Amino acid sequence: MEFFRYSRSIYGGSDQLIGASWDLLPWFVGAAVVFIVVHAVLNALAKHRVNQSS
């Protein structure tokens, strides 16, 4: 997986940074989904505990 995009000069020389890699997009979406799942599970467990104690 690449973090950045580079362009290669046709005249040689070092690669030029041209932006963030779009390969990261699924990882950002995945991170959001993981956050939601973890929060939903913890929230459900917290509610369950409250219901049990009341």
Next chain:
Amino acid sequence: MDQIASNKPQPAAGQAERVIRHTALDRLYHWLMAICVLILMATAFLPILGIKFEWLDIHWITGVVLAALIVIHIIRALFFQDWRNMWIGLRDLREMRRDLARLFGSRIEPPKPGKYDASQKLYHLGVAVVVLSVVCSGLLMLLKIDTPLWRRNPYLFSADTWGVIYVIHGMAAMTIVAIVIIHLYFTLMPNSWYMLRAMVRGWISREEYTKHYDATRWKA
């Protein structure tokens, strides 16, 4: 005097039971910003995902509109609204720790918040940083295109600097995708529907106000 009193407009039945949470101007700002962000996301990412169309003009024009909205929002928040509603203080940090502890098993009920709770304030701060990053880098990137208002000048920065600007724009844009997904999740949670209604219609009920908020911290 009685005559004057009787001519005074009376609240409709149930009206007094409502607490205004978001004024019409605040809601207008929120939904215009939402529309702009969705258009910007679509014009940025659909072509990357293989759906090709002429996206550039729509993208930069919407970006300029979003930048203008943000400037108006900052001016309103600083000079015409109580910016302290969104300020994160030590008390908020303590409450955030209690909220997290509750999520992880603590049975101590966290105190009621003011108009915005600690996590909402933290979310707002995160959105502010990311959106300002994407907007500022985007405004600089406008120097690379010809528009009816200005001629392109790509030589203002070195190639390396342009690379960094593009990285900031891309990373911030992908972060916004994650933020929007998380925002939709919290919005659609059943226990926060009253907040969604407040963002559509402006009000919450007096009962919701009493149940969810500390009246000493949010006087309504």
